[in-house]
Amino acid sequence: MGKVLVLHGPNLNLLGTREPEIYGYTTLADINRMMAARAQEAGIAIDFFQSNHEGALVDAIQEARGRYDFIIFNAAAYTHYSIALRDAIAAVKVPVIEVHLSNIHQREEFRHTSVLAPVALGQVCGLGVDSYLAALEAVIHKLAAEEEQDGGQTDA
Ligand code: DQA
Numbered sequence: 001m002g003k004v005l006v007l008h009g010p011n012l013n014l015l016g017t018r019e020p021e022i023y024g025y026t027t028l029a030d031i032n033r034m035m036a037a038r039a040q041e042a043g044i045a046i047d048f049f050q051s052n053h054e055g056a057l058v059d060a061i062q063e064a065r066g067r068y069d070f071i072i073f074n075a076a077a078y079t080h081y082s083i084a085l086r087d088a089i090a091a092v093k094v095p096v097i098e099v100h101l102s103n104i105h106q107r108e109e110f111r112h113t114s115v116l117a118p119v120a121l122g123q124v125c126g127l128g129v130d131s132y133l134a135a136l137e138a139v140i141h142k143l144a145a146e147e148e149q150d151g152g153q154t155d156a
Helices: 028-042 054-064 076-080 083-092 129-149
Strands: 003-008 045-050 070-074 096-100 122-125
Touching (some): 003 129, 028 045, 028 129
Parallel strands (some): 003 045, 003 070
16 A cells, blocks of 8 residues: 655644635645545555654654655745755655645745755645645556556555
């Protein structure tokens, strides 16, 4: 069974009340619930972790090595300057899909740069909650393709 880890960075615990004109009214619990439902339907395991602390996110990425097939990561403000998170992603070699609710390229100049993008598999941004769901869809698709390549074997 494929396994995906969803990581949420700083201030995303405030979703629903935090600048709703930018981030919408959906809470982090709602996002996690939607993703969990889709993952269950697709038969993949999913875990979630939110932290406001850079080191805790570095630890989570390191601990994902060998345990998860993919990471879906909204690093929030750390996206724009955390070399520590970038190095962790490069070190563990678990493919990371970077997500953002807002379109970071349309906003303030300092948000246009992602130091994570060069080491990420891909980036989805600007679609609101659908950024997360689109990333999950890509993971489901890639896991199915990998399974097919392995001869269609399942570990049931
Ligand atoms: C964000 C965009 C970041 O620039 C910002 O710091 C966030 C959220 C997004 O999901 O749109 O906290 O990652």
